[in-house]
Amino acid sequence: MDEIDRRILNALQVDSSQTNSELALAVHVSAPTCLRRVKHLTESGVIQRQVAIVAPEKVGPSLTAIVEISLDIQAAERMAEFEAHVAADDAVLQCYRVAPGPDFVLIVQVEDMPAYHALAHRLFATQTNVRNVKAYFSTFRSKFETRIAV
Incomplete structure (x- = not known):
């Protein structure tokens, strides 16, 4: 896991409803790179799931x-x-x-x-x-x- 992965994880933990384009822009990488990294983080189990937190x-x-x-x-x-x-x-x-x-x-x-x-x-x-x-x-x-x- 490198700095880009860490930025992606931090951004997703704040708001996982972002589109891939919004996430890529926020972490300063291209959209294809961002998509590939999120997919890898998910497949490797680092990202367990994405949920809505209900009050x-x-x-x-x-x-x-x-x-x-x-x-x-x-x-x-x-x-x-x-x-x-x-x-x-x-x-x-x-x-x-x-x-x-x-x-x-x-x-x-x-x-x-x-x-x-x-x-x-x-x-x-x-x-x-x-x-x-x-x-x-x-x-x-x-x-x-x-x-x-x-």
Whole structure:
């Protein structure tokens, strides 16, 4: 990855809706060069996907919870099993294995507290390997960024 690739990635992280021509102009390369590089960055997995970021408060009531999960058994296959279980739920936006402390931290987005309780029941209470669940509920989001420095 060279400086041109870094400029492309930075520009796309700010606004991925740019046309190829607009992007090429912004990063000071020709349109064919830009297209070829974006294609390579995508095919190599550097660019995982391009999405629209939705403001949760604009689409209805929402509650963000940061949830710590500790498992009874931390064998690799049991950790992978739990990850697959929570990844299948649309309310789980992010899942991290962490250390030290709990085994996982999840970021979940639900409509309200009853929806969180339903999520907790289906994802945690029904799992025999879940030992402890600790949830924190966001009262205000002062920063949200998806950009990674490259």
